[in-house]
Amino acid sequence: MQRAFKASFAGLMTVTLLSVSALAGPIAPDKVKITDGELKTSLTGKPGSDVKGAEWFKNRKLGNCLACHVNSKMTDEQFHGEIGPPLDGVADRYSEAQLRAIVVNAKAALSDKTLMPGFYVSHYTDPLKKFAGKPILTAEQVEDVVAYLKTLKE
């Protein structure tokens, strides 16, 4: 009796896990489709963490957003670049769906000519081998950054 219960419970767990991952597994970079400058659904099916997002934002090996943007909320970081516009109040200017699209692929969301890299793109020319086929940020990190950008209100 006990054993049977355990077995069916285990079976149930497997089924649930499978269906969760089928539903909510991150959308692969080449499956992402930006329409009218928007990406409405979360890449992971879940909201991200703004606290982690702030870390990826600063991190020179990940977002490195400060390379090109001023962010007045990060005064503890010494150098802020000036290639792109300051991100102060960016959540007042763009919806979450637009912010997600900009982070995922700024060339598709904003302008083909922008210097801003696409952070969730897997096709580019002549990458260093260890980065080939990989996006700069994972789906989860993108959602974290989007969650952080949503806090940038004036």
Place this chain on the structure above:
Amino acid sequence: MATKILKSKRFGYAVVGLACAAACATAAFAGPNDNKLTIDGQEYVTELPAPEGSPFDTIYSGWRFRNEATQAMEMDDFDNPGFTNVESGEALWSKVDGEAGKSCASCHNDAAESMKGVRAQMPKWNEKAGKPVTLEQTINGCRENNLKAKPWKWESNEMLSMTAFIGSKSRGMPVKVQTDGPMKSWWEKGKKLYYTRVGQLDMSCAGCHEDNYGKMIRADHLSQGQINGFPTYRSKWQKLGSIHRRFKGCMKNIRAQPYEVGGEEFVALELYVASRGQGLSVESPSVRN
């Protein structure tokens, strides 16, 4: 248009951009500074109206984008760390090496005469090779064929010393590379590479050095990426480095697979980049950070 963010939002962004241009004093400061480069009483050309066909109005030496402490190091040969290499290069010039029992001086005599203006014209068309050659390749050609000595490694101390020494004999002379005739197709190839977006960050040389020079990219002040000062002493490297080393570093920063040092792509790129600085004074060996 349909695939991009709506016009109204773009307009919003334009307004923000303007607000910053007025309010962010740093942005206005960030262009080249107005300092003048004089070495040994001679004034160097660090700014001039762009040559024909240039995407710029004015071209600037990278020296103009460095801070005053770095600038000062280049203005005094005693403070310029590259001069240790110039001295070793001078010693190597007259040192017998290789099976032919010769030194560079055996054929070229006084470098101050024979090497004057050589750096300014590199890379140069080589009829025998049927392609342009860089200063490093020319030196190694002479080592192999004339000295019967082993070629030096591109980034070796000996090679950097020799390119610094030979380069110093063109100091103050205008960059003047050939871009027509047989060089034309190489120049075109270099130009194409300059504008090609590569790497995980999907950027081109032009994205930084043409579209955004004068601005800060995190802690770095972007210049036009000119090569009139090579080999260059960089505090980051703590030594001199070649043009191709710098190209390689820029490619790695955008997570692109660098082309081969001394390979056709980098030679073509060197030719094209040199042509974007026609008329700037040679500063070899220069100081950057």
